[in-house]
Amino acid sequence: MNKKLSEEEKLSRIKLNSFFFLRTDWIWRFLDIYGSASEILKKSPKEIAVEGGLSFDTAQKLFDKALNCRPDEEIKLAEKSGARLIFFEDDEYPRLLKEIYDPPLMLYVKGEIKPQVAVAIVGARKPTDYGIRVCHKLSGDIALNGITVVSGLARGIDSVAHGAVVKNKGNTLAVLGSGLNVLYPRENKNLSEKIIETGGALISEFPMSAEPLPQHFPRRNRIISGLSYSTVVIEGSYKSGSLITAKSALEQGREILAVPGHIDSEMSKGPNKLIKEGACVCETAMDIILSLPSEALGNLNLKPKGVKSGSDRSEKVKIEKLDEFEKEVYKLIEGSERGIAMDALVHKIEASVPAASSAVFELETAGLITMSDGKYKKSLMSN
Amino acid sequence: MLSKFWSLGLKGMDGFIVSVEVDIASGLPTYSVVGLPDTPIKESKGRVIAAIRNSGFDFPARKITINLAPAEIKKAGTHFDLPMALGILLSLGEINNSGESGFSSSYQAKKSEGGFNLTEVARSAGSAAAEKIKNTAFIGELALDGSLRPVFGVLPMIMALKKKNSKIKNIIVPSGNSEEAAAAKINALKADSIKDIVNYLNGEGELEVCRKSEKNEEVQISEDFSEVKSQAFAKRALEIAAAGFHNVIMVGPPGSGKSMLSKRFPSILPSLSYEECLEVTKIYSISGLIKSSKLMSLRPFRNPHHTISNAALIGGGSNPRPGEASLAHYGVLFLDEFSEFSRAAIESLREPLESREITIARVKESIVYPAKFILIAAMNPCPCGYLSHPQKECACTPLQVHKYRSKISGPILDRIDMHIQLSPIKYDEWASLPSGEKSSDIKKRVLGAVAIQQKRFSGSKTSANSFMSISEMKKYCKIPESAGRILEIAMNKMGFSARSLDKILKVSRTIADLEGSEDLKKEHIMEAVQYRILDKVGDMALKY
Incomplete structure (x- = not known):
């Protein structure tokens, strides 16, 4: 062929x-x-x-x-938006994708697809803080090791994964469930531009102006897993689309990893089910790297130090610089499961609002904690 | 026969003097009012005729023309009934007005120039009555039996008489308005019926002077902050808001105490000064909202429902009336479920939040109503309400949350000094909490900060920290050296805009005032930063 x-x-x-x-x-x-x-x-x-x-x-x-x-118009449309068409028979067509049972006839690609070692990271659209934190860390770490992260540019885990890679100037592929001219969700426009800037690509099998219809996404998922050696699932409920991706990875004979979660969280149901059924438990970037076949390992730029979280030390340094009161506040915030509001903070450490405010400010500017929706949580940066 | 009485009209917040001229001539019986009267004035015909007849006088079947001068300004209200009826009675000779009347003498000149013939009126006029008529304005609505009913807008109208060049020094008002008239500190008399006034003018009776009621009961605010357990952060924020007149937006799931806290907010506000009382009363008087005709001594607390129309919120209508924003002048405008208000209504608050007044422009006139209120807005974090709730799961998609929040536009958020997030307390915790600080204790600190501000801004238009101009901010919000770095970090790491920085500085100034500190310190700024949650960009680690 x-x-x-x-x-x-x-x-x-x-x-x-x-x-x-x-x-x-x-x-x-x-x-x-x-x-x-x-x-x-x-x-x-x-x-x-x-x-x-x-x-x-x-x-x-x-x-x-x-x-x-009108194929000629389709080609024009693609050229106009800076995309090109890659046919199954072309050399550029990703090798791993060719191996699956039902590869796309052709791909619309914006950006570059290099020969690469790719791992899919997929997960819930509405992840918990835990999911975001883990995803950010894992994606960033494997990107530092030269692994291309494949995901779906959806809200939630997908966006965090792409974002973390882009931040580390790594390579990432985003497979869309719509035409390249119809970016969905729209708020990820910026992110999609960054992905191309850092050497990644947006990929779609659908014609340029195809709408993001619900039935497109399961189809899109087979490309995500098809492009990758392994698929990592971070959070997702029983009915989650991430499980569809995992299923197609299984059909394609690829490795599946799942990040375990709390058993009482709805978002952990998906990955925990996968683990029960035999998926590898994924805790660190090393788990992902170990899941890769030996043929892939040779192409990696492994950084043993980078695999262990490199920022562990800097966090300790930052904490050492804090005064006693700030340390106490940090401990409290770090230990809180879903973040802690100022009221509760003031109540628990029995301090005045001004004092707590100052401490929180110091922690925030040191990058140790972050605030969203009025709650202070451990920052991803400190991770 | 011609007669003339003084009365008052109202244009926006200001009163003006109106002369009510009545002419009775022979001819086909008609009754016409000229001088841009509105419908209630035109309808006065029925009330005036009935009141005159039922007070025991005859009503003539003659041609009656009434002019309200100056004739080019629109006049509204039912309070012209009384001067019009008195004018008719004077023209008929029911009021004994012999000799030189002040008003007719002013017309003597005109007469000599071939003007109207006043000799007859002048002859029948008694000098005593003439003197009274010359320096007195009359306002009141007539009932059909000749008794007087209270009217709207008495206080702002009377204030027109307090202007330096006013020759009219007295006023006669319906008994129902006596308290309001007394508040103006002017020689005001009250009357129950038109008959009483005729007797008074004829020297056959006396009218009572309007007096403030003796029982000046201090209205107590029943809600107290001690009833709110925990929520230390929100309480502290409200204390700062009260001290510096800062606007606040509270975000929190249902049951986190947003309404409870807001209702207690007036209990820590300083009381109104006499001038402020007058101004507030004026607005309420125009709107006809004064209860038992008293001076408004408490800071207003207005909480309109979120279905309120634009005009009702900021004022308007073909006959412009003050809206909720003006009714909250010197007080609190509490908008619960802020994001459920119509977008137009929310945006219309931009002007009053910036200039602290509302200009209602019509083709013929434009009216300015004051609107110096503290805005307390409360909203849920998302449509279902449970985002960030410690126990319940939120069922909204990120897009829904985004849409919900984006209803509060950037410009509005920029004008709100403090943003705070509340979270509900678990019941088991709640039961064990000690009750909070009393409102009176918080108020003491607030008063201290207010006193500092009054001293600082004496001689300036600014009355509180939140109203500081750029130049005043430069002067009073000097950033301490150690804090320069903090602000820079705040700008870069937390993504604050330059406008939010201004707000942070103003709030820091108030925090410093509460502490009694002359200089702005690092801690003050650090605390102020915590009250800008809606400006922060979230976790910087997630940015790329």
Whole structure:
């Protein structure tokens, strides 16, 4: 299948790809039967239906869609927004993705896909503070070790993972559930630009202007796991999309890791279930690195020190600089599960509001704690 | 026959003198009022005729023309009933007004120039009555039986008589308005019916002087801060707000005590000065909200419902009336469920929060109402209310939370000095907590800080720290050397805007005043920073 595609075939493939309601493995089957996309489109819907085993309605829809599709415009649209099309037969098409059962016919890519060692980090859209903290640390640490982090640019864990990598000037791939021209969620526009700036890429199998429909996301998830050697799940409920990604990773024969959580938290249900079913427990970046096959390890820029959290020491230094009262306040904040409000703080340490305020300010500016929604919590920076 | 009485009109917050001229001539019986009267004035015909008849006088079947001068200013209100009825009675000769009347002498000149013929009126006029009519203004609404009903806006109207160049020194008001008139400290008489006034003018009876009621019961605020357990942070914030007249927004889940704290807020505010009382009473008088016609001695506390219209909040209408923002003048405007208010209503607060007054512009006039209030806004952290709740899970998506919060726009947030977050207390903790500090103790500290500010700003328009101008801030909020670094960190690490820094400095100034400290210290600024939670950008570690 490594022959180059002709221009005409490419245009036909784009047409075929516009019918993304059909599973890709069916389309591959047709390609096997007829030899090329151009051939498929030459047939009548009835023929396809009979020979391919499709219902007539579906075949008709496929043809309507393909006829309405204007591949040249699609290419123009992509060029205009700085994206390009990578076909399955192209060299640039990620090798790992080629190995899966139903690889996309083609990918729209904005940015660069280098040969790389990739690990998927996925998780809840509404993570807890614990999830955010762990995700930030793990993503940052593996990025420092030269691993590319793949995720879905969704809210929550996905965004934190991308953000942590970008911050460490690492490489990250974001696989979208919509066309590249329809960025979703919109608040991640900045982040998506940063991802490209730091050498990563936005990837989508959907036509440029496809809307982010719910049924796109499970499809998108198979690409996330397909691109990666391992998939790490951080938080997610039973019904979470992260479990779909884990499932497709399993189908693709890839490694699955899960970050264990509190058993009483809704967000821990997903990863804990995975662990019960045999997923590796992931506590540190080292766990992820150890999950990689030996062929991948050679390409990494391993930093044994970086694997242990490098900022541990700086946190200790920062704490040593604090005075007794501030240390006490920090201890209290550090020990609080979901953050602590000023009222409770004042009440527990039996100090005045002004005194507590000063202490909190010092801690905050030292980067040890942070405040959100009126609650003081341990900062990710101190992690 | 012509007669003239003084009365008063109201334009915005200011009264002006109106002369009510009545002419009775022979011709087809008509009754017309000219001089831009509004509907209640036009309708006075029915009340005036009935009141005159039922007071035992005859009403003439003649051509009656009433002019309210100056004729180009719009006049509103029912209080012109009394001077109009008196004018008719004077023209009819029911009021004994013989000899030289002050007013007719002023018309003598006109007469010699071929003006109207006043000789008849002048002849029948008694000099005593003429003198009274010359220096007295009359206001009051008539009932059909000739008795007088209280009217709105008495205090602001009377204030027009206190101007230096006013020749009119006395006023006669309905008995129901006597307390308000007494508050103006002017020679005010009260009357129960038109008959009483006619008798008084004819020298056949006396009218009582308006007096302040003896029983000046100090109204006690029943809610006290000692009933609020814990919430030390919020209480401290409110103490600072009261001392420096700072606006506050409270964010917290249901049951965290936002309303409870706000209701107790007036109990720590300093009491109103006499001038402030007068100004507040004026606004309430115009709106007809004065209870038992007393001077408003307590700071107003207004808490309009969130469905309030724009006009009701800031004032307006074709006949402009003060809105809740002005009714809260020198007091508290408490907006519970702040983000449920319509966006337009919230945005309309920008002007009063900045200039501390409200200008209502109409084609013909523009009116300025004062609006120096402390805004206390309260809102939930998210639509379901439970974000950051210690036990309950929040069910909102980040987008919903974002939309909910973005209803409070940046410019509004910028104008609110202090943001605080509240969290509910668990019951088991609550039971074991000691009761809080008494309002009276907090008030003592507040009064101390207020005294310092009064001394500092004497001779300036500014009355409190929150109103400081840029130049005053430079003068009084000198940043201590050790704190320069703090502010820089605050700017960079916490993402504060320059405007929030101003607010931080103003709040620090108040904190220093509460402590009695002349200079701003590092600790003051550090504390003030904690009251800007909605400005902070969150965990900097998550930024890239």
